[in-house]
Amino acid sequence: MRGVGVEPVLAAVERDFAAAVARLVELLRIPSVGTDPAYAEDTKRAAIWLVDRLRAIGFEATLRPTAGMPMVVAHDREAPADAAHLLYYGHYDVQPPDPLDEWKSPPFEPAIVEGPRGPRLVARGAVDDKGQLMTWVEALAAWKAVHGRLPVRVSILIEGEEESASENLEPFLVANAEELRADVCVISDTGMLGIDEPAITTMLRGIAYFELRLRGPSRDLHSGMFGGAVPNPIHVLCRVLAALHEEDGRIALPGFYDRVVDLDPAIRDQWQRIPFDEKGFLDTAGLARSVGEAGRTVLERLWARPCCDVNGIWGGYTGEGSKTVIPARAAAKLSFRLVPEQDPHEVGEQLRAFLAARIPADLDWELVPMGMGRPIRVPTDSPFLGAARRALARVFGKEPALIGCGGSIPVTATIHRRLGMDSLLLGFGLDDDRVHSPNEKFELACYRKGILAHAAFLAEAAKLRG
Numbered sequence: 105m106r107g108v109g110v111e112p113v114l115a116a117v118e119r120d121f122a123a124a125v126a127r128l129v130e131l132l133r134i135p136s137v138g139t140d141p142a143y144a145e146d147t148k149r150a151a152i153w154l155v156d157r158l159r160a161i162g163f164e165a166t167l168r169p170t171a172g173m174p175m176v177v178a179h180d181r182e183a184p185a186d187a188a189h190l191l192y193y194g195h196y197d198v199q200p201p202d203p204l205d206e207w208k209s210p211p212f213e214p215a216i217v218e219g220p221r222g223p224r225l226v227a228r229g230a231v232d233d234k235g236q237l238m239t240w241v242e243a244l245a246a247w248k249a250v251h252g253r254l255p256v257r258v259s260i261l262i263e264g265e266e267e268s269a270s271e272n273l274e275p276f277l278v279a280n281a282e283e284l285r286a287d288v289c290v291i292s293d294t295g296m297l298g299i300d301e302p303a304i305t306t307m308l309r310g311i312a313y314f315e316l317r318l319r320g321p322s323r324d325l326h327s328g329m330f331g332g333a334v335p336n337p338i339h340v341l342c343r344v345l346a347a348l349h350e351e352d353g354r355i356a357l358p359g360f361y362d363r364v365v366d367l368d369p370a371i372r373d374q375w376q377r378i379p380f381d382e383k384g385f386l387d388t389a390g391l392a393r394s395v396g397e398a399g400r401t402v403l404e405r406l407w408a409r410p411c412c413d414v415n416g417i418w419g420g421y422t423g424e425g426s427k428t429v430i431p432a433r434a435a436a437k438l439s440f441r442l443v444p445e446q447d448p449h450e451v452g453e454q455l456r457a458f459l460a461a462r463i464p465a466d467l468d469w470e471l472v473p474m475g476m477g478r479p480i481r482v483p484t485d486s487p488f489l490g491a492a493r494r495a496l497a498r499v500f501g502k503e504p505a506l507i508g509c510g511g512s513i514p515v516t517a518t519i520h521r522r523l524g525m526d527s528l529l530l531g532f533g534l535d536d537d538r539v540h541s542p543n544e545k546f547e548l549a550c551y552r553k554g555i556l557a558h559a560a561f562l563a564e565a566a567k568l569r570g
């Protein structure tokens with residue numbers, strides 16, 4: 105396979121791009137909201153669509169049941185046994201589309217809209233992760249179409265529960281370790297620095313997510329008859345949540361920073377040179393000022409420092425008009441983003457101790473873990489990272505930056521731990537893609553370059569072995 109030309113593959117990608125967009129539109133039409141049981145059948149349909157597509161391009165593809173959403177597993181073993189072996193990972197589930205009234209077009213009726221940087225595809229899952237996983241599916245298809253075979257060995261794993269904590273992933277990886285083990289895991293589920301600014305992600309934050317439920321009075325009480333003399337669970341909840349942060353932005357859990365590794369000065373230097381448009385970044389969120397730990401740049405806070413956010417809070421009367429009650433219950437969802445070498449389970453214990461010391465004894469409470477993922481760093485000197493660098497440089501005409509990512513892709517740590525494999529994070533999203541928000545989009549330019557980059561990467565990976 106050595107010496108098989110990448111040029112005709114890149115040309116085929118360009119020629120076939122309109123059809124590649126049409127295929128992505130088809131996948132985006134399937135409302136695969138993995139977390140919502142009402143969409144369970146639709147979510148499975150997305151998995152079946154992928155199996156069919158992978159079979160159509162010549163993969164041995166199977167739908168593998170789990171206790172939750174099925175896994176899509178596929179292989180192409182036609183390349184010589186000594187060729188590099190890549191495991192591609194993606195997720196076909198998407199976030200719930202609400203609030204629906206904020207979408208300019210329905211979330212599962214993909215719209216191609218002209219934006220300031222060319223046409224973009226607007227739909228739930230456009231960039232996270234259907235559009236991104238299709239970049240490598242299309243690249244693999246183009247190689248097969250042009251050369252009849254791939255220049256490397258390829259396995260594929262696509263799950264349907266990434267957005268809801270991947271409960272069934274780890275047991276699946278363990279049970280199928282031999283089948284899935286490869287030289288490196290390739291993932292497109294992160295971002296770039298700009299539409300013409302390619303990047304490879306080398307650090308991902310981990311996550312520890314919880315629901316905290318408080319119960320005070322045995323029923324909602326008249327706030328005149330009881331107010332001032334009995335505990336209000338909303339007040340208690342607000343106090344403990346407010347106490348999670350110190351005045352200077354640091355997180356107040358005792359021991360929380362003990363395992364935090366300070367950023368390598370060489371990486372800090374590298375990040376300092378990244379042309380990060382802080383104003384533009386805040387602008388995409390409709391904000392003018394950043395917050396966070398003193399003495400750290402915004403990029404460092406996002407990529408290399410832990411944080412804590414309340415993601416939801418409820419309790420009491422929230423309907424129209426007024427109702428004078430002291431509520432029986434109050435609750436919140438909160439998450440911590442973690443950095444090497446923090447352990448999500450240990451953070452859970454720290455949080456539990458913190459709450460136990462603050463919640464008055466006559467309130468019942470429970471802390472329910474909702475998903476854990478470890479932070480990761482990937483080696484920056486691996487041959488696969490080198491191959492990816494060359495591929496991106498070729499397609500973008502510019503060396504990729506090595507960046508961090510504030511979001512979490514827990515599978516990377518699980519694959520490292522269970523299969524002993526590093527991940528290669530080649531993402532094509534942009535900061536203004538509205539990931540998890542209404543009007544999520546993927547720039548068609550990013551989709552096209554993503555496909556080209558993966559096609560070029562296959563050629564580079566083929567040179568590594570064999």
Ligand code: BES
Nearest residue numbers: 232266267268269293294295475511512
């Ligand atoms: N693709 C995202 C991770 C991501 C977010 C990368 C933003 C780049 C920028 C992934 O699908 C995701 O949303 N992960 C969750 C993990 C959680 C559900 C365990 C996250 O980060 O909140």
Ligand code: MN
Nearest residue numbers: 195232233293
């Ligand atoms: Mn994703």
Ligand code: MN
Nearest residue numbers: 199232267540
């Ligand atoms: Mn996501």
